[in-house]
Amino acid sequence: DQQVKQNSPSLSVQEGRISILNCDYTNSMFDYFLWYKKYPAEGPTFLISISSIKDKNEDGRFTVFLNKSAKHLSLHIVPSQPGDSAVYFCAVLSQGGSEKLVFGKGTKLTVNP
Amino acid sequence: GAGVSQTPSNKVTEKGKYVELRCDPISGHTALYWYRQSLGQGPEFLIYFQGTGAADDSGLPNDRFFAVRPEGSVSTLKIQRTERGDSAVYLCASSSPPVSTQYFGPGTRLTVL
Numbered sequence: 001d002q003q004v005k006q007n008s009p010s011l012s013v014q015e016g017r018i019s020i021l022n023c024d025y026t027n028s029m030f031d032y033f034l035w036y037k038k039y040p041a042e043g044p045t046f047l048i049s050i051s052s053i054k055d056k057n058e059d060g061r062f063t064v065f066l067n068k069s070a071k072h073l074s075l076h077i078v079p080s081q082p083g084d085s086a087v088y089f090c091a092v093l094s095q096g097g098s099e100k101l102v103f104g105k106g107t108k109l110t111v112n113p
Numbered sequence: 114g115a116g117v118s119q120t121p122s123n124k125v126t127e128k129g130k131y132v133e134l135r136c137d138p139i140s141g142h143t144a145l146y147w148y149r150q151s152l153g154q155g156p157e158f159l160i161y162f163q164g165t166g167a168a169d170d171s172g173l174p175n176d177r178f179f180a181v182r183p184e185g186s187v188s189t190l191k192i193q194r195t196e197r198g199d200s201a202v203y204l205c206a207s208s209s210p211p212v213s214t215q216y217f218g219p220g221t222r223l224t225v226l
Contacts, residue, residue, distance in 0.1 A: 004155075032213050041219070042220075043117070043204055043218050044204070044217045045217070046214050046217075049214060089155050089156070091155075099144060099146075099168075099169075099208070099213065100146065100161055101156070101215060102158070103155030103156050103157070105153065105155050106154075106155055
């Protein structure tokens with residue numbers, strides 16, 4: 001039973017356009033959300049995070065939006081660049097003493113020149 | 114500064130053998146995590162250390178898996194009697210609570226023949 005769902009396995013966009021990656025979660029008690037980017041043969045690299053007390057966090061070309069009522073978050077990349085091509089993982093922090101991350105299955109983003 | 118390092122980067126072993134995977138966290142990070150990533154999946158939590166003690170080992174799949182962190186820094190994940198289903202990329206991450214962001218190493222790709 002997946003607690004974190006990324007329903008789009010892949011996404012292809014043109015360089016310069018916006019990329020929107022989506023993530024849904026099931027547990028309304030989750031209160032910290034992260035996006036990681038992963039290149040082949042490398043470990044996941046932290047990209048951006050958001051706490052449940054906010055609905056938006058921006059860092060340069062990357063913005064994460066959180067809709068708590070819908071249990072949905074999204075990552076916007078604008079403008080998209082070919083170097084952004086990677087697998088993007090949504091993760092939530094499962095608290096209650098553990099601090100473990102629960103990941104979605106990832107979305108492979110391809111940015112075409 | 115140096116990131117999380119993991120050795121070896123690749124490990125090929127035969128079914129039934131014993132393997133050890135090493136993780137060297139970011140200096141000063143008190144929390145250390147092990148995850149396992151199978152093909153087409155997101156990383157899945159195995160175990161979490163706070164200092165020297167395992168604060169949460171609920172993700173270890175069975176008693177063939179064991180991890181230690183004797184001095185609160187380097188950690189070793191040990192797998193006994195390896196099975197083909199253990200083949201995956203084993204990822205290590207560290208963090209410095211109360212900051213929740215986890216930083217990942219490049220992973221060890223384990224192949225059990």
